[in-house]
Amino acid sequence: MSDVRPGVVTGKAYQAVIEAAKAGGYALPAVNVVGTDSVNAVLEAAAKAKSDVIIQLSNGGAQFYAGKGYPDSFQAKVLGAVSCAHHVHLLAQAYGVCVALHTDHADKSLIPWVEALVGHSEAHHAKTGQPLFSSHMLDLSELSLAENIELSAAMLRRMAKIDMSLEIELGVTGGEEDGVGHEVEEGADNSHLYTQPADVLQAYDVLAPIGHFSVAASFGNVHGVYKPGNVKLRPEILKNSQALVQQTHGLAENPLHLVFHGGSGSDPAKIEEAVGYGVFKMNIDTDTQFAFAEPIGKYVLGNPRAFQYQLDPDTGKPYKKDYDPRKWLRLGEDGMVARLQQAFADLGATGRSVCL
Ligand SMILES: [Zn+2]
Secondary structure (H helix, E strand, O other), rough: OOOOOOOOOOOHHHHHHHHHHHHHHHEEEEEEEHHHHHHHHHHHHHHOOOOEEEEHHHHHHHHHOOOOOOOOOOHHHHHHHHHHHHHHHHHHHHOOOOOEEOOOOOOOHHHHHHHHHHHHHHHHHHHOOOOOOOOEEEEEOOOOHHHHHHHHHHHHHHOOOOOOOEEEEOOOOOOEEEOOOEEOOOOOOOHHEEOHHHHHHHHHHHOOOOOOOEEOOOOEEEEEOOOOOOOOOOOOOHHHHHHHHHHHHHOOOOOOOOEOOOOOOOOHHHHHHHHOOOOOEEEEEEHHHHHHHHHHHHHHHHHHHHOOOOOOOOOOOOOOHHHHHHHHHHHHHHHHHHHHHHHHHHHHOOOOOOOO
């Protein structure tokens, strides 16, 4: 179908994956990972679903990847992300999966983290012709629109030179992801959770001439899974933003590459509607975390003695095979693989890989 090959897709290949999704009316899950278990589960799930996939790290996930005990937390966030990237570059090819590699929310205080990662991608690009990551995200939605756009443009100028894409945030996604986030007040009007199409146009006008970028636009989406009814999803905000940019610049339909944050717990009908308005990426973390944890919890509760004794104090039975981390970590991986089959189906991505 295309000349995109399995492995980490960057630059033109990444853009081809996005265009294929938008033209085909489907989107890809962007799954937050924290270690090799979750990475391998995503690769297994994508191979099984015959879909492309996006793997991403939050700053905390990257730190955990390098080890929570690593003494310098900033370096851990850099080294963990780099280590994960190398793991994915090697194994995505082996699994035969097309993977876009991202990092998640970085507010102003985390700009040095993104800069350090871009530095690693520059070095990798000099050696191999390819950056380590497909895209990073800057979430400067707490700043003024002008400052958000200015700082995003400066980062994109540097990234575009090595075929990297930038994800920006306009408006605020409710809830929080790893300490970057915003309060959702029950009963308040929460109008700050909805992006203004005029803001999207302003960002487009500055960023489009510089390089490739995507937009996390807020349409009432919230990180995490909460009681329904607190915030109303309004995907028509995405439609209106697309229409404004399209009409202003005389472009084809859905010119913006849109990202849906806080996909966990969302109604499949709203997901489908959002995908129709040019969403190519839906972030999922809370639901896959639970899918990993739940079967492990069941197993521990069902085998309590194996987690208290190496040998049963009454019968002398050895529990080595039961407490071996491979036994229960694998259950977590299985849970995540199964939950992701649902995510691929909800997004219309099953069987649609461009590198089949
Ligand atoms: Zn998010």
